[in-house]
Amino acid sequence: MPPSQLHPHDTCKVLVLGAGNFGSCLADHLGDSEHEVWLWSRSKSQVDFFNKHHRNPECLKDHVFPSTIIAVGPDLPDAELIKEMDVLLFAIPTEGVRETLTILRPRLNLEKLPLLIFVNKGIEIATNALTLEIIADTCGADVAKVATFISGPSFAKEIVRRQPTSVSVASLTPERAERASQVFHQPWFRCYTGRDPIGMELAGAVKNVYAIASGVAEGLGFENNTRAMLITRCLSEMTRIGTAYGASPLTFLSLAGVGDLFLTCSSPTSRNYTVGHRLGKGEKLDDIIRTLGSVAEGVTTTKALRKIIDDLGVEAPIATAVYGVLYEGKDLQETVKDLMSLPPLPELDLPAQNEGGPVRQLMEKLGLEYGAMH
Known part of the structure; x- marks a missing residue:
């Protein structure tokens, strides 16, 4: 369903792009929150191992992930899978965001845009651009205006142990920040919304x-x-x-x-x-x-x-x-x-x-x- 129609207890189809520590822990959190989760990795061996053992051989190695999470890759998901998603969660390094968005842009349905959530922290070296500007450059102003960012004190190893954690969620479109908060919010994971994604990005970097x-x-x-x-x-x-x-x-x-x-x-x-x-x-x-x-x-x-x-x-x-x-x-x-x-x-x-x-x-x-x- 479109993000504008989400309610706090709705389950979503979520594609997590990036199977490092933070992407993996958020996939685990969302999977444990009864969302349908796909986890993309550039490594075929990582994908195969994850789907067979429900463990990540590269990160959080001792943690057993929900069996409902499906790893995909190494190629970026095609338009058929993308169009099924309610949420695209970007957990890749800032240096890879421009290339990834350039590839994904033609696969996005702008008439039914999924909730786009970014959790990377950094500044693009060659341009000094924050992620919001990279989104505008690759996907256009309309997509950038609804992009949502999550940041805060959140070590991955503590999230998978369900240690109480709180984060900030911000977007230039407040309704999108609220929707992202609804997707993530759980008794062990509290979300607080804001309207300054640029300041939040700068602080995180x-x-x-x-x-x-x-x-x-x-x-x-x-x-x-x-x-x-x-x-x-x-x-x-x-x-x-x-x-x-x-x-x-x-x-x-x-x-x-x-x-x-x-x-x-x-x-x-x-x-x-x-x-x-x-x-x-x-x-x-x-x-x-x-x-x-x-x-x-x-x-x-x-x-x-x-x-x-x-x-x-x-x-x-x-x-x-x-x-x-x-x-x-x-x-x-x-x-x-x-x-x-x-x-x-x-x-x-x-x-x-x-x-x-x-x-x-x-x-x-x-x-x-x-x-x-x-």
């Missing part, structure tokens, strides 16, 4: 940069005072960047903002935190990346964030310091000394929104008023 800083501090031997100081100042900094970008400052106080920042900056489970911790212990970045075993998005996002900071002309000393360590060979101890030697500053300050900044430009591209998001 840049918090990975700050997780590296937090890991560095831990690796250098600093303790609780330092962690609390650092997370609080990172929140202030990302709010300042987001406000200059044109997002709502309130977004950074949400689950997708401070919630995700706190989780990522305080847990060794975070890949980005792990990168920072190993840097703090004296390892070289190239060796860390080579042996990490998975992608740490914050390493590449640091480059994109540096360009955003420069373009906006906003002060962001922590993010700038992370860039200096990763890409300019700055010494960690000297970097810490420089940060702590900055002159006293007002604690709470927000820049002017630069007449809406990049957000206003994107809203104009979509044919929407800038104020509609706030």
Whole structure:
């Protein structure tokens, strides 16, 4: 049925694109919520193993998935399967979103568009584009306006254990955010809706940069005072960047903002935190990346964030310091000394929104008023 006709207890046909940790855990959650779920993977061996054993040989290896979930791939599903879906859930890395949407676009029925939900967090390296802009480029403004985003403090291994979890759900079309919330909402998984997907995306991307800083501090031997100081100042900094970008400052106080920042900056489970911790212990970045075993998005996002900071002309000393360590060979101890030697500053300050900044430009591209998001 079309998303506009969904009700809280309706079951849906859901195609999850991406069989990594997060895509798999959300497929598990939705399958356990009595939705019909298909899970797409690029790996034929992963698909075959999943369908035979109801386990993912690559991620969450000890977890047994509902037998009702069907793995498909390695080719992207054809138009026949796509047209049956009520929900398309994109859980692929941001760098793969443009290619995937370009292939899928001709297979979408624009007259009966499924609910499009995106859970990736990142900034496209070549363009500095957030996912909403990528959607607009590949599928058009009408599709981008109804796209929905989910973000928040949500480690996959805890979701599959049904640990109480809450997330933010946002769309430029509030009805779509509400529908997505209805699809996901369960007693163990609460959803809160909002109207600032761009701010939510930005928060989800840049918090990975700050997780590296937090890991560095831990690796250098600093303790609780330092962690609390650092997370609080990172929140202030990302709010300042987001406000200059044109997002709502309130977004950074949400689950997708401070919630995700706190989780990522305080847990060794975070890949980005792990990168920072190993840097703090004296390892070289190239060796860390080579042996990490998975992608740490914050390493590449640091480059994109540096360009955003420069373009906006906003002060962001922590993010700038992370860039200096990763890409300019700055010494960690000297970097810490420089940060702590900055002159006293007002604690709470927000820049002017630069007449809406990049957000206003994107809203104009979509044919929407800038104020509609706030």
